[in-house]
Amino acid sequence: MARTTLTRTVLAAVSAAALFALGACSSDAGTQTGGGGETNAADDGVITLGFSQVGAESGWRAANTKSIQDTLTAENGFDLKFSDAQQKQENQIQAIRSYIAQQVDVIAFSPVVETGWDAVLQEAKDAGIPVILTDRAVDSSDETLYESFIGSDFVLEGEMAGQWAAEQYDGEGYQAVELQGTTGAAPAIDRKDGFESAIAGSDIEIIDSQTGNFTRAEGKTVMEGFLNAHDDIDLVFAHNDDMGLGAIEAIEAAGMTPGEDIKIITIDAVKDGMQALADGKINYIVECNPLLGPDLADITKKVLAGEEVEKRIVVKDEAFDQAAAKEALPTREY
Ligand code: GZL
Ligand code: ZN
Numbered sequence: 001m002a003r004t005t006l007t008r009t010v011l012a013a014v015s016a017a018a019l020f021a022l023g024a025c026s027s028d029a030g031t032q033t034g035g036g037g038e039t040n041a042a043d044d045g046v047i048t049l050g051f052s053q054v055g056a057e058s059g060w061r062a063a064n065t066k067s068i069q070d071t072l073t074a075e076n077g078f079d080l081k082f083s084d085a086q087q088k089q090e091n092q093i094q095a096i097r098s099y100i101a102q103q104v105d106v107i108a109f110s111p112v113v114e115t116g117w118d119a120v121l122q123e124a125k126d127a128g129i130p131v132i133l134t135d136r137a138v139d140s141s142d143e144t145l146y147e148s149f150i151g152s153d154f155v156l157e158g159e160m161a162g163q164w165a166a167e168q169y170d171g172e173g174y175q176a177v178e179l180q181g182t183t184g185a186a187p188a189i190d191r192k193d194g195f196e197s198a199i200a201g202s203d204i205e206i207i208d209s210q211t212g213n214f215t216r217a218e219g220k221t222v223m224e225g226f227l228n229a230h231d232d233i234d235l236v237f238a239h240n241d242d243m244g245l246g247a248i249e250a251i252e253a254a255g256m257t258p259g260e261d262i263k264i265i266t267i268d269a270v271k272d273g274m275q276a277l278a279d280g281k282i283n284y285i286v287e288c289n290p291l292l293g294p295d296l297a298d299i300t301k302k303v304l305a306g307e308e309v310e311k312r313i314v315v316k317d318e319a320f321d322q323a324a325a326k327e328a329l330p331t332r333e334y
Contacts (some may be wrong), residue, residue, distance in 0.1 A: 047106065048102075058242040059271065111136050112136070117145070140330075168263075174205070224250045234264045271334060
């Protein structure tokens with residue numbers, strides 16, 4: 001901890017001095033400094049941030065990427081280096097290593113799965129580069145490996161989905177199938193836990209559960225398998241809208257009516273999901289706010305200024321039934 005604090009203090013002092021100097025002199029481009037621990041934010045006031053994104057697997061991810069790219073702009077004082085890992089952890093580790101080699105000022109990323117990060121995060125720490133987590137969490141035992149986590153409470157999202165299901169459908173002997181998110185991902189693990197705990201007191205039974213990897217195509221394929229294996233599915237719980245939309249395609253192809261013959265509950269509340277909800281093909285959606293760019297920019301500036309930041313910043317989520325979706329759709333940002 002001492003090393004990180006020391007590095008950050010040095011960073012803060014150098015950055016403050018440089019920003020003061022910059023104010024005095026013209027805005028000539030600062031020279032890149034070599035050597036470990038220094039940062040070019042001290043030279044030209046620009047924060048170079050390396051971001052490793054999970055991929056482009058869903059509507060949610062596209063909205064999340066847009067929020068980051070729209071906020072971490074040159075006019076906001078950033079030089080954003082952005083990489084898409086195609087949902088592969090080894091690609092994220094490679095991207096983080098390249099950001100370390102480039103001596104960026106800050107590294108931020110959304111870890112595709114919870115485990116396997118300690119080594120590369122220790123390398124960033126040894127290089128004096130602060131790390132900020134967005135969207136998904138890591139379950140590292142060493143909390144000094146990152147400065148802050150900004151994202152939703154996925155257990156709560158699962159609980160909100162399960163509570164609504166129990167309120168609406170308890171007592172009808174519903175048989176449910178679950179389309180899980182990416183195996184090992186924090187949102188998949190936590191949404192499952194939250195949902196199961198919330199339906200525990202009802203007679204809703206999960207008769208099958210499998211990963212659809214957060215994508216529409218895989219959600220459809222898995223749902224086709226469920227429909228072949230079970231002849232009395234009453235409810236689908238999908239960990240994101242995209243897999244729910246894939247399930248809708250499979251249910252309609254089987255000649256049934258989604259939202260009626262088979263109820264559907266999903267999480268995200270992206271535009272396509274909200275449209276299906278308004279159209280009556282989905283019954284309830286719990287939102288997961290993807291607009292994390294502004295919080296990331298704010299936390300990054302605080303970290304580089306050496307200010308204390310909260311370890312965990314939870315963004316607020318709401319939920320929608322079909323009537324609420326019709327209301328909200330016209331003004332939806334994503
Ligand atoms: C949740 C995010 C999940 C979304 C999916 O914060 O990590 O990943 O729910 C996305 O749509 O693929
Ligand atoms: Zn049944």
